[in-house]
Amino acid sequence: MVSRYQQPFNILKNCTFGAPNDPCMQEYQQQQPFKTYGTNGILAGIKKRHTAGGKEPELFIFGGPSRFEGYEPGFAGKAIADPRYFTWTILKGHTRNRSGYVRIRSQDPTQPPEINFRYFNDGHDGDYDLTAVREGIEFVRTINQRAEQLSWLDTNHGNEIVPGPDIDTKTEMDAFIKKEAWGHHASCSNKMGHLSDPKAVVDNQFKVIGTENVRIVDASIFPTIPGLFIVLPIYMIAEKASDDILREAYLHDQKTS
Structure with a gap:
């Protein structure tokens, strides 16, 4: 206005x-x-x-x-x-x-x-x-x-x-x-959820359900819109995804060493 x-x-x-x-x-x-x-x-x-x-x-x-x-x-x-x-x-x-x-x-x-x-x-x-x-x-x-x-x-x-x-x-x-009206912070099109949820696209480690070696780490994975501005939650999921990837790589190295 x-x-x-x-x-x-x-x-x-x-x-x-x-x-x-x-x-x-x-x-x-x-x-x-x-x-x-x-x-x-x-x-x-x-x-x-x-x-x-x-x-x-x-x-x-x-x-x-x-x-x-x-x-x-x-x-x-x-x-x-x-x-x-x-x-x-x-x-x-x-x-x-x-x-x-x-x-x-x-x-x-x-x-x-x-x-x-x-x-x-x-x-x-x-x-x-x-x-x-x-x-x-x-x-x-x-x-x-x-x-x-x-x-x-x-x-x-x-x-x-x-x-x-x-x-x-x-x-x-x-x-x-x-x-x-318009919006440019689109989100929630690739819902994170349990494997039993037919609408879930990624699991709790951001892995695309039914695939291997594919993750989604962006605003699309939120099940619902997280607040009025989504930039901070995006930082948070990026940090978690980084931890998940590094942890998995470490465990893989431990098994193969």
Whole structure:
């Protein structure tokens, strides 16, 4: 969700993002504390429970002074071209949607598989995810309204441009979400599980069940999505896989020596 304000944000004042004689880069190189380039660019991050959900926060809503509408060619330059923009990003985690699939298109290994996440409209948990994201949009709008009243974001008026004030009803917001929502941290397509589980692809040592000398060590092996961001669990499984491989090699050497 993107808003445009009447004046630049002070945190970006004088920053030219790497152009010659960039004063913000000079501050960073001098290791001055609490300066713009010494941060991740996010001013606020909020974990939120879906009102129809359980104990775990399923929404992570974070915002910063930029114009970000998704990953596309030239997105970084667009994000920083005008310091009057502010973007809230709404992350929906812990999905229980199991309707997505990965299918082989042909016997040609160079052909990419067909991947369909089926995020929404599956009649089950995808619909639940849709309502959660809509709730995130409504929540961000209350933040923006309150922040302007308290001058938290800026002292001047903001104008929502994405999705925009014309998108306001449940039907309009749902259509916007279906068109704009995306994800790039795919996981759980090669489930780790017991040999008796017909949906299990790898065992507890990452070995592909029914094969020899083949392991999978990436985000696909999680039985369920592990949290809001999966990078740390990926580090953890990589460490475990390393231990498993080294242990097996050591035991093999012991038997053959």
